[in-house]
Amino acid sequence: MDNTLDLTVSSAPHVKSEETTSNIMYQVILALVPVMFASFYFFGPGAIYLLLTCGITAMLSEVAVQKLRGKPVTINDGSALLTGLILALTLPPDLPLWMAVFGSVVAIVLGKHIFGGLGYNVFNPALMGRAFLTLSYVVSMTEWTAPNGGVDTLSTATPLEGEAEVINLFIGRVGGSLGETSALAILLGGLYLLYKGYIDWRIPVGYLGTVAVLTTLVGEQGASFHLFAGGLMFGAIFMATDMVTSPVTKKGRWIFAIGCGFITVIIRVFGNYPEGVLFSILLMNMCVPLIDQYTLPQIYGEVKANG
Amino acid sequence: MATRGDFQGGIHLPYNKELAKDEPITEISMPEEIIIPLSQHIGAPCEPLVEVGDEVKAGQKIGESSEFVSAPVHASLSGTVKAIEPRPNASGDSVESIVIEVAQEQESISYEQERSIDEVSEEEIVEAAREAGIVGMGGASFPTSVKLSPPDDKPIDTVLINACECEPYLTCDHRMMLEQGEELIAGVKLLMKAVGAEKCYIGIEDNKPDAIKNLKGLADDSRIKIQSVPTQYPQGSEKHLITTVLGKEVPSGALPFEVGALVQNVATAIALYEAVAFGKPSLERVVTVTGQNIKQPANLLVKIGTPVQHIVDECGGFIENKTKVVVGGPMTGNAQSDLNVPITKGSSGIIALPEKMVKGNDDYISCMKCGACVENCPMRLYPNKISTLVEENDYDETENYYPLDCVECGICSYVCPARRPVVQQIKKAKGEIAAKKH
Numbered sequence: 001m002d003n004t005l006d007l008t009v010s011s012a013p014h015v016k017s018e019e020t021t022s023n024i025m026y027q028v029i030l031a032l033v034p035v036m037f038a039s040f041y042f043f044g045p046g047a048i049y050l051l052l053t054c055g056i057t058a059m060l061s062e063v064a065v066q067k068l069r070g071k072p073v074t075i076n077d078g079s080a081l082l083t084g085l086i087l088a089l090t091l092p093p094d095l096p097l098w099m100a101v102f103g104s105v106v107a108i109v110l111g112k113h114i115f116g117g118l119g120y121n122v123f124n125p126a127l128m129g130r131a132f133l134t135l136s137y138v139v140s141m142t143e144w145t146a147p148n149g150g151v152d153t154l155s156t157a158t159p160l161e162g163e164a165e166v167i168n169l170f171i172g173r174v175g176g177s178l179g180e181t182s183a184l185a186i187l188l189g190g191l192y193l194l195y196k197g198y199i200d201w202r203i204p205v206g207y208l209g210t211v212a213v214l215t216t217l218v219g220e221q222g223a224s225f226h227l228f229a230g231g232l233m234f235g236a237i238f239m240a241t242d243m244v245t246s247p248v249t250k251k252g253r254w255i256f257a258i259g260c261g262f263i264t265v266i267i268r269v270f271g272n273y274p275e276g277v278l279f280s281i282l283l284m285n286m287c288v289p290l291i292d293q294y295t296l297p298q299i300y301g302e303v304k305a306n307g
Numbered sequence: 308m309a310t311r312g313d314f315q316g317g318i319h320l321p322y323n324k325e326l327a328k329d330e331p332i333t334e335i336s337m338p339e340e341i342i343i344p345l346s347q348h349i350g351a352p353c354e355p356l357v358e359v360g361d362e363v364k365a366g367q368k369i370g371e372s373s374e375f376v377s378a379p380v381h382a383s384l385s386g387t388v389k390a391i392e393p394r395p396n397a398s399g400d401s402v403e404s405i406v407i408e409v410a411q412e413q414e415s416i417s418y419e420q421e422r423s424i425d426e427v428s429e430e431e432i433v434e435a436a437r438e439a440g441i442v443g444m445g446g447a448s449f450p451t452s453v454k455l456s457p458p459d460d461k462p463i464d465t466v467l468i469n470a471c472e473c474e475p476y477l478t479c480d481h482r483m484m485l486e487q488g489e490e491l492i493a494g495v496k497l498l499m500k501a502v503g504a505e506k507c508y509i510g511i512e513d514n515k516p517d518a519i520k521n522l523k524g525l526a527d528d529s530r531i532k533i534q535s536v537p538t539q540y541p542q543g544s545e546k547h548l549i550t551t552v553l554g555k556e557v558p559s560g561a562l563p564f565e566v567g568a569l570v571q572n573v574a575t576a577i578a579l580y581e582a583v584a585f586g587k588p589s590l591e592r593v594v595t596v597t598g599q600n601i602k603q604p605a606n607l608l609v610k611i612g613t614p615v616q617h618i619v620d621e622c623g624g625f626i627e628n629k630t631k632v633v634v635g636g637p638m639t640g641n642a643q644s645d646l647n648v649p650i651t652k653g654s655s656g657i658i659a660l661p662e663k664m665v666k667g668n669d670d671y672i673s674c675m676k677c678g679a680c681v682e683n684c685p686m687r688l689y690p691n692k693i694s695t696l697v698e699e700n701d702y703d704e705t706e707n708y709y710p711l712d713c714v715e716c717g718i719c720s721y722v723c724p725a726r727r728p729v730v731q732q733i734k735k736a737k738g739e740i741a742a743k744k745h
Contacts, residue, residue, distance in 0.1 A: 013717035119673035248678035
């Protein structure tokens, strides 16, 4: 028996959890299904075209960059697809598809691979794509189709610029970006992610809580409007919680979330842009290395210097 | 901060203890050859006291060092010294070893006369531990006589018996608590006497209620408390057991005596009792042979120096030929490339894992900062940061993140979804930092 024995040697630990990076990515994609379904329900086939365009472009961009850099192609890990889908869900339903292509390329190439690829990026890649589009195509990025618009795709104001019933905001029967309108669908996905432990509750709770408190104090439209309008719910649950670009410490996650909420309210209430979610998360992304550094827990048995 | 009853971090694992936990301790046949490494402990290696060709008797001291931090080695069976040469051991190193061809007719040296454990002095206990070559049998292999000689200005008030057995699969301590409870309690009393401790806690994870019950029935001394502790890896880490039971944290870089505690494992306490009462040297130990790929899981009383191959054969061999064989526990033990390595005083288990359970780190990817290692690290370190710094060969920078405080429990690697060999990288950082300081 000895001569046929085949011994595997590797370092400890010899047992591992089943969790993998790609499983996490696909689980988040699964959590997006209610949001994607809502976007199709409210905005029709155009939603599907945008989702497909962004998802496919993001994956092709990833392959192209990795081939150019001579790196292994990791398209199967699901992260590029996830970035593409999240980007699509932040876009106006009638955005020309070529613009969506541009946005996806920017998200993957400038948002992710310029920093070294998965795990190294400072900014949420989807938000980088979205920021590029917002700044480049101001008009197209602010034309909001009425939901179930069908024949007359009227350009209506984003709810943040007008009035809307809170119940409509909650269900998603309002104009807005593809995946941002239905708080109901977003919360369904968010609850799944919380249940699976893929997002830390501190981030959405800290973010939404800060917005609620501050808009109660200074907002003209009140907290319930601000919570459900615009991209806040989607941003707080699916974008601020991105593992790569949010802190690793619990205390850090509170600071990050409260910072996001603070900046969002400043932009929404006092700024020229109606929406502050995009820039608040990007700005806080920038602070993450610093936040992590200053919120590391005291190690076990730490001995204070000169103590 | 530290509170009694818990420590921060740690995880729950699939324990797989049912494979072997009901197998009583049994003896095995004699191997043809035993390999006694001259270093089975932390500290100075022994010098051989015998030459090739010498006849040795079971129990005879065959290696010794004059250094304080060391432990002598003994022939575990009678026979002829066949060679004194470097042999691979289970840690993957090559260690100078005395190889003995085992004789058919076994002959023991006569041990000292039996003595009552109530009458021995503190010095006699420490001396017996040293003479018997007793080292920590939980895996760390630190010489027990040294642990029993703390500095004079660090009084020890509490003895902690580490009976957690928090590593998955292993059941040897569990079996000893069920089958050798009296010896354990006697060993505990000796430990308390040796260091002048006023109380003792036997910390047992709450997944072993039968052991807790058995020892509660046997503990006839009000100073000895059987303490049920939560089943949570790495509860059996010396520092974490102290935190759970005493609510104190051992200062960074210090030893348990700093907080007035002495921690000893179950098998070590029993070995100490046997050394003091009968003069019996550290010749044998209980080894759990288990895993989904071993035909007959068992808890075996094995002579020190027995080759792993012989023990595997005694257990019916492997189910599949492609396997991973770990000596020690699955979280911290070593995978073997050669089964002709000896069981030493610190080897608690032999675990055979089938191929489908073996996950390597060959295809690991970049860290996406999920924070799982940070959240679960029982030392509250920043493992992923150290991991990426090691990848960049920036060892100077790693020192800011305390790699030297890592207890190498392996949780960071276990939880990492990117399959990064985090604990291995931290060990590498430790090595590089130590090398730089020399």
